Amino acid sequence: MRSKYWSAALFGASLVWAAPASAQNVKAGIDAWQRGDYAGAVAIWRPLAQAGDPDASFNMGQAYRLGRGVLVDLGTAQTWLEQAARKDHVDAQTTLGLLLFQNGNQAEGLKWLKMGSEKGDPRAMLVYGTALFNGDGVAQDPVLGYAYVSRSAAQGLEPARNTLAQMDEIIPLAQRKKGVALALQKAKTQSVAKSAPEPTQKVAQTTAPRTKIQQVAATIPTSGAWRIQLGAFSQRSSAEALFRKLSGSAPVAGRQQFLVTAGTVTRLQVGPYSSKTAASAACGTLLGRGQPCFPVAAK
Structure with a gap:
């Protein structure tokens, strides 16, 4: 089984919620964020983060990752998250690990995810x-x-x-x-890490219209050296059932299923994808919906 996960629940947009008395400005930024004043929240957090406050640094990383109050900039998001993570901020360690993992830096991502797991x-x-x-x-x-x-x-x-x-x-x-x-x-x-409540507005996930899926399928390459792996199953029928379930989703629509036998299990792979980047992007979409996924080289 080579399934990988993450979903909105895993890669959530949560910000630090409880602020100690010495860091009430962090809470003030959260209050502004809740009101939808993202730029105001960032303006409050930035000097605190620059001064080394890990909660503010984490929130700055989230703002840049989500594009709230600032333009989306994953490089800057990574910098702020790492600043907080190095100060033993658990949410920052996990979010940084997920960000790196999703963008193809598996080794570095797992290093931070190990810290969060511990x-x-x-x-x-x-x-x-x-x-x-x-x-x-x-x-x-x-x-x-x-x-x-x-x-x-x-x-x-x-x-x-x-x-x-x-x-x-x-x-x-x-x-x-x-x-x-x-x-x-x-x-x-181990002390159990509790995710902070999510103060941001949740964006409803909708299913793409069938015509849209057909348009996507029309642009799918017919060859490529990469696939995505969606799970490993003791019964072949379970792998086939999952492919049928996901075959209408944009990252999978129009692609082939590959049932790869490995000992007593059957691995479900889907492809082809023209590059590892394309496969990783497809996994990012599926992981955001809670479906384990991982790019693999076609053999």
């Missing part, structure tokens, strides 16, 4: 745990991976529950028991 952030635990389970970019450790994803699912993260269900189809019972025991042990020793 502090119990559910989003980080899902991605890093899945990487451990698959051996993607890290030494394979299915028991530890199962433990992290179990903890993420226990905290109510829906994509983690879906990933855990896929793992349950693959991993032997003895390893699952070890994973659960390890998860319980870590829960006692």
